Amino acid sequence: MSYLRFWPSCSGIKPCSVSSSLCQPSLSLSLSLTHTHTHTGIMLSAVAKLCCGISYQHLRSVTGLQRMAMAALGQEIAHMQKRGKLCLGIRSWDGVWSWRKLREGEETERTDRWSDSVEDTDLSYQQQGHEALQEALDITRNAEGWRTEITQDSGEVIYSKVVQGNRKVFRLEAELNASPDEIYDLLFVKVEEMNQWNPNIAHIKVLKHIGKETMVMHEVSAGKVGNLIGQRDFLSVRHSLKTKHCIYLGGAATHLEAFPPQPGFIRAEDGPTCIIIQPSPCCAGKSKLTWLLNMDVKGWLPKSLVNQTLPQAQLDFTRHLRTRLEMGRK
Numbered sequence: 001m002s003y004l005r006f007w008p009s010c011s012g013i014k015p016c017s018v019s020s021s022l023c024q025p026s027l028s029l030s031l032s033l034t035h036t037h038t039h040t041g042i043m044l045s046a047v048a049k050l051c052c053g054i055s056y057q058h059l060r061s062v063t064g065l066q067r068m069a070m071a072a073l074g075q076e077i078a079h080m081q082k083r084g085k086l087c088l089g090i091r092s093w094d095g096v097w098s099w100r101k102l103r104e105g106e107e108t109e110r111t112d113r114w115s116d117s118v119e120d121t122d123l124s125y126q127q128q129g130h131e132a133l134q135e136a137l138d139i140t141r142n143a144e145g146w147r148t149e150i151t152q153d154s155g156e157v158i159y160s161k162v163v164q165g166n167r168k169v170f171r172l173e174a175e176l177n178a179s180p181d182e183i184y185d186l187l188f189v190k191v192e193e194m195n196q197w198n199p200n201i202a203h204i205k206v207l208k209h210i211g212k213e214t215m216v217m218h219e220v221s222a223g224k225v226g227n228l229i230g231q232r233d234f235l236s237v238r239h240s241l242k243t244k245h246c247i248y249l250g251g252a253a254t255h256l257e258a259f260p261p262q263p264g265f266i267r268a269e270d271g272p273t274c275i276i277i278q279p280s281p282c283c284a285g286k287s288k289l290t291w292l293l294n295m296d297v298k299g300w301l302p303k304s305l306v307n308q309t310l311p312q313a314q315l316d317f318t319r320h321l322r323t324r325l326e327m328g329r330k
């Protein structure tokens with residue numbers, strides 16, 4: 001693939017500097033949690049108890065992703081309990097919480113369960129962010145099936161391909177007059193200022209910071225003339241990774257209990273998505289941007305309309321980013 005050949009510095013890097021244990025096979029147990037039915041809660045309770053009973057010994061040896069999955073499951077059940085939607089004999093989960101302590105070589109006494117669960121929430125968001133980035137990079141780097149969609153005089157090229165679930169994703173490539181760090185600063189560090197330079201974003205707020213690399217965000221697009229899709233809101237986890245040569249931004253739709261879809265808004269799902277920012281090999285102060293747009297805009301809309309609007313939204317975004325970068329130079 002041309003972009004990998006010309007920009008070799010990032011192609012070989014597996015941005016997995018995060019604990020290698022995160023790259024383990026996933027937990028084979030998967031439960032779908034429906035919040036609305038109490039009997040689901042009761043069933044879930046039974047399943048959870050059963051799992052604890054059967055697998056307590058195994059819990060001591062699970063690591064990485066499996067551990068995260070357990071944490072996420074525990075967290076979800078804690079939430080359901082808190083909302084009174086799940087009546088669970090909490091004793092069944094004592095094993096899970098104290099298992100954490102056991103693994104960390106700390107005292108076997110269970111400490112405050114609530115603070116444990118807060119910590120688990122953070123771990124779960126970091127894990128979601130990390131996985132979204134990996135998945136988006138896999139799509140982006142897979143050279144097969146891309147076709148050129150748009151070539152702009154200003155240098156942007158958009159490729160598209162159809163991925164699993166019959167969804168079209170778009171890959172924009174552009175060269176920008178800024179260093180990777182300047183772009184990272186605008187797109188990640190100062191992300192809340194994005195609506196000041198991009199009129200297509202009506203509202204953007206970080207709801208939760210998890211360290212420097214991960215955040216949970218709420219974004220609302222502007223339903224202006226020209227945007228035939230109409231206004232959407234997004235709740236996403238955004239994650240960044242800096243390596244020696246490249247900066248990666250990843251993201252995906254997520255859930256935050258305190259932030260359910262707002263009345264009157266259609267919540268779209270962004271991701272798994274990624275932006276790769278590479279320094280230009282030819283000149284300092286220039287970068288190459290590769291952006292995978294992978295969006296389910298939801299609502300009842302003709303596919304052709306969506307597939308026309310999305311690459312245009314990408315071009316618009318890049319145009320505003322260029323203008324903002326120029327402004328920063330003055």
Ligand SMILES: CC(C)CCC[C@@H](C)[C@H]1CC[C@H]2[C@@H]3CC=C4C[C@@H](O)CC[C@]4(C)[C@H]3CC[C@]12C
Binds near residue numbers: 188200227232
């Ligand atoms: C066509 C309609 C539905 C949507 C148009 C607006 C789209 C293009 C906007 C709305 C919210 C925007 C996202 C808001 C936040 C971030 C996080 C940042 O670190 C990289 C850019 C990124 C990922 C933006 C990309 C562009 C975006 C997805």
